[in-house]
Amino acid sequence: MKHKLVCAVIAIALLVPVVASAMVFSVSPGQLLQGGQISISHGKFQPYIGLDIMGASGKVRLEDNASTAYEEITASAMLYIPNIGARYYFGSSEVKPYVYAGFLKSIATVSAKTKTETAESEFEGDSKDQLTSLLGFWGVNAGFGAEYPFSEHFSVGSEYGFRYLRTHAKGDGFDGAMGSDLTDEITASLKSSTVRVILNYKF
Numbered sequence: 001m002k003h004k005l006v007c008a009v010i011a012i013a014l015l016v017p018v019v020a021s022a023m024v025f026s027v028s029p030g031q032l033l034q035g036g037q038i039s040i041s042h043g044k045f046q047p048y049i050g051l052d053i054m055g056a057s058g059k060v061r062l063e064d065n066a067s068t069a070y071e072e073i074t075a076s077a078m079l080y081i082p083n084i085g086a087r088y089y090f091g092s093s094e095v096k097p098y099v100y101a102g103f104l105k106s107i108a109t110v111s112a113k114t115k116t117e118t119a120e121s122e123f124e125g126d127s128k129d130q131l132t133s134l135l136g137f138w139g140v141n142a143g144f145g146a147e148y149p150f151s152e153h154f155s156v157g158s159e160y161g162f163r164y165l166r167t168h169a170k171g172d173g174f175d176g177a178m179g180s181d182l183t184d185e186i187t188a189s190l191k192s193s194t195v196r197v198i199l200n201y202k203f
Helices: 002-014 126-135
Strands: 022-027 036-041 045-063 070-089 096-105 107-116 120-122 138-149 154-175 180-202
Touching (some): 022 045, 107 126, 138 180
Antiparallel strands (some): 022 036, 022 180, 070 096, 070 107, 107 120, 138 154
């Protein structure tokens, strides 16, 4: 809840309308993150806010050929990834170079179900909470790019940058062999370079 509140406050602060500003809608086809953004163009400074949605689902079915016994596992996950940041443009040439920096936070929902010929159970409890927490990563990114306006309302650009993602999850379990309660903690990070092409429409 704290992360959502921080994101909302920063987004509102960045996107307060100013005099002589113009709204810009940007898309990056084929990108894993930051696929769509809305920004306010005002001089050399352009704050933006975006939202990317990712989903995945799958099913595994195991059958006993000698009987009617089977086990079927279905699972799905949705990631809602809001991101905020800003670009700063240099110079006044037709091709506009800029630098950018941003922040993103994933909000995850997870569901899974196991079904057999005699029973059905839902994936819930501490294990589900830990997986949801693990998918709730946060990240920062920064880089540089250039934009070329080819009409009054449309422009195309490209960016090169670096992204850092990090996630952390903590859960409780029970080890039957040892006969004791356990706490497991997972921390993971990902560092990568990014290249993307952007199509912009200015209102």
